[in-house]
Amino acid sequence: MTVASSVMNSAEAVDHAALAEAMPLDEINVSDPKLYQQDVWQPYFRRLRREAPVHYCRESPLGPFWSLTKHKDIIALEVDHKTFSSSSTLGGITLRDQPAELELPMFIAMDPPKHDVQRKVVQPIVSPDNLANFEGLIRARVRAVLDGLPRGETFNWVDKVSIELTAQMLATLFDFPFEDRRKLSYWSDVSTAVPYEGGLVESEEQREEVFRECLGYFMRLWNERVNAEPRPDLISMLAHGEATRNMSAREYLGNIVLLIVGGNDTTRNSMTGGLLFLSQNPDEFRKLRAKPELIDSMAPEIIRYQTPLAYMRRTALADVEFGGQLIRKGDKVAMWYISGNRDAEAIEDPDRFIIDRPRPRQHLSFGFGIHRCVGKNLAEMQLKILWEEILDRLPAIEVVGEPKRVFSAFVHGISELPVRIPA
Template sequence: MATIAPTPPAVQRPQVRREPSSYDALKAHFAAHPEERLRHSHPWDVSRSEIYAEDTWQPVFAEMRAAGQLHWIPESPFGPYWAVVGHKAIQHIEALPETFSSSWEHGGITILERPDDAQLAEMGVERRELPMFIAMDRPQHTGQRRTVAPKFTPTAITEMEAEIRQRTGEVLDRLPRGEVFDWVDTVSIELTTGMLAILFGFPWEDRRLLTFWSDWAGDTELGAVRALDETRWGILQEMAAYFQTLWIERTMDKEPGNDLISMMIHSPAMNQMSPEEFMGNLVLLIVGGNDTTRNTMSGIIHALDKFPDQRKLYEERPELIPNAVQEILRMQVPLAHMRRTCTEDTEVFGQTIKAGDKVVLWYISANRDGEVFDNPDKLDITRENARRHLAFGYGIHRCVGARLAELQLRVLLEEMHKRRMRVHVAGDVERVRANFVHGFRKLEVEITTF
């Protein structure tokens, strides 16, 4: 007589930390150990996080662009590097992925220095790597990117629009009137973590963990402080353990799901990933889907408040919203830089870059390049070439989720307009203190009606 197999019990979730935030940990560490603060001696070392926290980065990049497309920075807390600041030079380098490698084996995609074996031995730690497909070269990059790409096709994005619009409307309808509140926490984080939870099939009640992990993963300054890097690595291991329970649950499903975890499980390019590779790709998808859209959602509000003539134009001409999204992405680039490593001696715009040199592409500068964008420091939602921004990168590593980010931003502006919602900056504005993720930690606002 046949028996029915019992339903497997839910996989037990591991215990994970939910505090402190990466920002609080960094602030507390430097308060206790001021001698460990990063020192920047070169005037053009744009890896200094305070210029982004204080929003004073524009003049130094303008000075550098006026002097050339790229510049050698001989010393920084992250080692020597080429600062590529011009739009043309960044596109040129991005178009040569064999010469300018993204591979984690050469150092990956951030300005962080990859320690050699001798340095690791001196520190008494083992090598720690986070392979992810954005930090891979072809052909590995191609296979893994192709696994998740179906989630971000035009058809897939169109199918998500109704749900995104409904959730956006619900969040906006809950906002308080006549009082000041933090837009970052109440709107930007809520919308982006909700979207990520849906993409991953992540437990809804724990969705704020995605923001917590994203912040610990995306803050490069943490990686330059040994004690904090230890904490960071432990938190990322907890993240991987949590996701491992989701992986196990999805393998029990009779039918393959269409969430990102299920897509990885059923992909020959990704279902045999090492634990480090699994962790790395989680970091990529979480930071890529969280920090980037979150910070642009806050940047929209800040920019429209700073340029009231453009806010008036937005209110009077909602047909400009799709182009306004591109212009906001240009102004509020969510990731300040990406890094490449030169694999052979080569010449770029009159400069000789040697094999092994670290090459840092400052998208934040390219998007203000006056040779490409007229009056680049002004928001102009009618700008004809706003789409030439490099906020999503360029070439084979261009952000796989770009269309989804654009949809989320467009829907937010459309739903705000439908409600005739005008958002004023009305209190503290606190920016992220980092040279990689670029955005807002707090943005206190008040809502009126237009």
């Protein structure tokens, strides 16, 4: 679906708090990418949580869909995979429906039992033992990146730190040629981009061209690994795994895209969001510098406050009453993690960024139940190490301009954050 360029040029001077309260409930469309690009999504969800926690949007560029905005409702639906499907054959995990020929099977967009056996193939890479093996490598790379940052001049933190560190980690997980690591970030961005004129991709056809390039590269790596002894990298695990070694090329591509996006977006946007939030909350930054051990609770609080993936979709397999509403078979349902993470019934004072929050892992940013993010512990570990090394190596970092945010309702991301490290 192409978003008209006029969407990008709408009037900015809007009182969204007033608009969210005044507009008819059935006209609220929280799937509008502008709300996230302009960072004005909060009042719309506040109203839905209060007045219509199970909300039907009849008209949107993505078609009609239901929204769940309360923490407890999202959890209830997450665990009911017999009624609400993730399957790519029904539309998968985003609200954007694709024609059958563009379907991209991946284990997050599958239901049990196939989901379970495919997920199990890659789980060893994020086992506690393996994470311990990664720790020294991650720390050495973080130190090298931080030590190489320019002093006394403005630069984009997203590019120099967040993308670089996540691309290096992804290259390690896939045992991917290190010199080509930025291709992984690019493929991740293309896979989740909203097509519009002048955007990263302008059409689904253009996205498919990039996917063909991605698949060609990964097929070469598959052929190398499948003909060699099993190794502890993701491609070798998929090539030798009983549940994945006979995948179609399209399913292989789908799982590769899933693992790239999973390893890229959560960590990259949390690495940027954390610096932004501490800049916006200088008392919290002072608290952190005085007591560095608060990094342990700060890392999950950053992930909650950023919510790098705003929602996941399910499709109803039968007519079902949920939250007092009748959801029909075939209806799309979006579980808005970004709203559940700001639900005051579940999280105390949720609109504040609090680095010593008592129960910081109560958030929904990793999902819940059988589809909970497989790499959640790795994401947290990378974030913790980054902040340990920042405190040790950088006495000051100044955010010197406004962040530039991604035009997407799915990836809640930041593409630019201008910062300066004093000389």
